[in-house]
Amino acid sequence: MKVYWKKFNNEYIPKVVGKQPNKNMADDVGIDSSLDKRTPLYERIIKLTKVCRVVKGGRKYKYLALVVVGDMCGKVGFGIAKASEVQDAVIKSGHYAQKHMLGVPLGKNKRLIYNVEGKYNSTKVLMWNSREGIGIRAGSTIRSILDALGIRNAGAKIIGSRNPHNVIRAVFNALQGLCIRFRLWKYHC
Structure with a gap:
């Protein structure tokens, strides 16, 4: 199995050659839709x-x-x-x-798939993965969102206004962009 790096949106993403035609490298990433009334939130x-x-x-x-x-x-x-x-x-x-x-697609060990950025009004949010054992290095608002997602190792930076309303909307814009990029990647690989 060979791995080639394919350029997409100024970032290189892996493209695996020599695999089953219907199996995708991103198949281990998914959105669990098993949310019911008994699931603790x-x-x-x-x-x-x-x-x-x-x-x-x-x-x-x-x-x-x-x-x-x-x-x-x-x-x-x-x-x-x-x-x-x-x-x-x-x-x-x-x-x-x-x-x-x-629903946000997460990688193995509940990690972000890409480095993402989101913007809302005058707030810009950058989020990235950290190595195992680092923990979440982010402000309290972003930390609570990443905890709710189940992510254990990540970093984030807020540029501009730190108003919690703006920060939350910027983070959700970034996560929606992550979902769109994941769908495009899964389609093109």
Whole structure:
């Protein structure tokens, strides 16, 4: 079996020659769709804020919750919700996150397939793999997303605004780009 390096989007990716025609090198990478009601989910509150609305009779206070939910096997989602009580806001945002989960293809040992970058407004996020035993070297917001995905060794850098709302959306843009690149790679190999 020979490995050739094929250039794709300014990066070299392996192309294996001398294998079975239907078997792909990326077949060990997959998205597990076995999410049901009994699966325990990782849930983390990223930001909890008290917001105020001024009306004619005075001020009305609500709570805004930003929550990340994942199954630690390649599915992750985030939700933002407001409610008059803290617990209600957390539950609402958790339900929204579960409904809108993103399946991310992971490599062996639950690692990122590529180095990825995502951008949202003035926030840019770079994520890459680290060698075994390093752990997650990232800010608390990105760390919680990578924990929810199940990734153990990775690094990340935030360039620009560190607002948690922007950071989460930039990370999810990067993960969606990773899914698209994986589909293209699987198609072309």
